Amino acid sequence: MQQQSAPDNAVVETPTPRPLRVVQWATGTIGARALRAVIDHPSVELVGVYVHSDDKAGRDAGELCGREPVGVRATNDADEIVDLGADCVLYMPLLFDLDEVCRILASGTNIVTTRGEFHRPAGMDPVVREAVEAACALGGTSIHSTGSSPGFVTEAVPLVLTSIQRRMDHLAIDEYADLSQRNSPGILFDVMGFGGDAGEFADVRLAHVESNFGPSLAALADTLGLNLDTIRTTGELATARSTVTVAAGTIEAGTVAAQRITVSGIRDGRELMRFRPTWYCTDQLDADWDLHATGWHITVDGDAPLDIDMRFPIPLERMSEISPSYTANRAVNSIAAVCAAQPGIRTTVELPLVVPVLA
Structure with a gap:
């Protein structure tokens, strides 16, 4: 039977893609901000929220992130979340399991x-990588790590900046954070060691930062064809010249008031690239450090040098109110690309440019 063509003036309706069904897993500082972004997003639908604490279970998702009730209640039952058959989980717990x-991927x-x-x-524990890739193959799914730092500033931005280079001699990414108004005593004093004695930098702190940023730098180097020989991490401490009161408490004169950690990617015996966070509670230090306002300073030394x-x-x-968006938003904006990706562990370079839907 011959098909009749539609008249030239006929309106052909294109089906509207269904919203991607999303679960928020954990609602800490970053998770709550991601949850808010999902609720507000025009192209995704919140279908579930997983929480760890009993006091959050049963509460409306909107209540957990400063929005009006949305009719989705949080649960601490993982079976309920898996049974939803969502397109994507935004996985943001404190500890990796x-x-x-x-289970989610499979x-x-x-x-x-x-x-x-x-x-x-390539740098993952082989046992962990094999298990995750097997789960991805079984479920036909993909997984992607991202955020502001590492992620955006250690991968996405450098890839754009190096796109106008034909030779790169050095890449330096400096991160600065003025923590004087961060009212988090447990993090600043107990975890980061501000207000403590300025002895040797704790190895566990260096290892933690290296485990977060080393793989990101190495992945960038691999992509550029400049494979690193090793990652080297060092730390420096600076003390307060005088006693200072910050939002989290008091830092006595002579105690730790700033710290700087350098994660260096070494190639052929020299530093090819580095990520160096400088976190400080006051600029009145016993060290002559270059302290910028909170943000990033990036330099590229090559045949098309840049200083940004x-x-x-x-x-x-207002920093603690707004800054979580820098990390959470990139994750939310990556949902569609990750859902469309081939099964497996997907890196920044394997995904298309992350373009947000801002309607």
Whole structure:
């Protein structure tokens, strides 16, 4: 039977793609901000929220992130989440759980995470990588690690900046954070060691930072064809010249008031690239450090050299309110690309340019 063609003036309706069904896994500082972004997003649908604490279970998702009720209640039952058959889980817990991740992936649900385990598959623990890739193959799913740092500033931005180079001699990414108005005593004093004695930099702190940023730098180097020989991490401490009161408490004169960690990618015996965060509670230090406003300073030394400041134009008193968006938003904006990707552990370079839907 011959098909009749539609008249020239006929309106052909294109089906509207269904919203991607998304679960928010964990609602800490970054997770709550991601949850808010999902609720507000025009192209995704929140279908579930997983929480760890009993006091959050049963509460409406909107209540957990400063939005009006949306009719989706949080649960601490992982079975309920897996049974939803969502397109994607935004996985943002404090601790990584391999069995948890593999179960989600094997069920047919993709994962976008702000955890740092998946920036460079080649550098992962082989047992972990094999388990995750098997789960991806079983579920036909993919997983991607991203965020502001590492992620955006250690991968996405350098890839754009090096796109106009034909020779790169050195890449330096400096991160600055003025923590004077961050009211988090547990993090600043107990975890980061501000206000403590200025002895040797704790090895565990160096290892933690290296495990987060080393794989990201190595993945960038691999992509550029400049494979690194090793990652080297060092730390420096600076003390307060006088006693200072910050939002989190008091830092006595002579105690730690700033710290700087350098994660260096070494090639042929020299530093080819580095990521160096400088975190400080006051600029009145016993060290002559170059302290920028909160944000990033990036330099590229090559045949098309660049020197770029990327500052957060936010009053310090509002920093804790706004800064989580820098990490959470990139994860939310990556959902569609990760859902469309081939199964497996997917890196920044394997995904298309992350373009947000801002309607």
